[in-house]
Amino acid sequence: MFAETWFWIGLGLALCVLELIFPTAFVELVMGLSAILVAFVSLLVPSFGIQVFIWMLLSLVSIFLVRRFLPRRMPKILEESLDATTLTAIAPGEKGRVLHEGSPWAARCADKEMAIAPQTKVTVVGREGTTLVVMPQLGVDLPIYERED
Structure with missing residues (x-):
């Protein structure tokens, strides 16, 4: 016993x-x-x-x-659209840096074939870990990058 x-x-x-x-x-x-x-x-x-x-x-x-x-912890979710500005160029399929809410973040373009120039206004459309997924805002002239194959 x-x-x-x-x-x-x-x-x-x-x-x-x-x-x-x-x-x-x-x-x-x-x-x-x-x-x-x-x-x-x-x-x-x-x-x-x-x-x-x-x-x-x-x-x-x-x-x-x-x-x-017990209270449930809610995951941090980005709002539907948030503004940011690119600090560096984001080449197609590559990462760059953006300024979002006063802090620099790693970022990549949601369209892997698109390039974004520095100082371009972008919209944050998602997040993958500590990397923001961005798209240029409408009406922004995008530079044309030629691919080196």
Whole structure:
């Protein structure tokens, strides 16, 4: 009977430590705390199968409650269109630099065949990691680059 209690305490502590090492949005932590609660239940319920069932039930209910009541983090999303200005030329299929919201960013043109000259007003149409995807604003004269094959 006490061996099962120590098993649940060890499992609970291990899951809590794993949450510190590999954060999983409190899933491991909740499962660990449920295991520690089952350690106390194991003193009253001798069947290991029932203990496992109680642990799974406690874990599922707790995870549901934690996810329901914790605020969700919203990913940072760019607005539909944002203005920027190129700092360097963006050659076809290459990256350049743009000034966006007062900070320089790596950028590439959404059209891989198009080039954009420096000091050109562009619209940010997306983001790939730390690289902005831009398109020249309408009415902007674009330079013609010849490709060297």
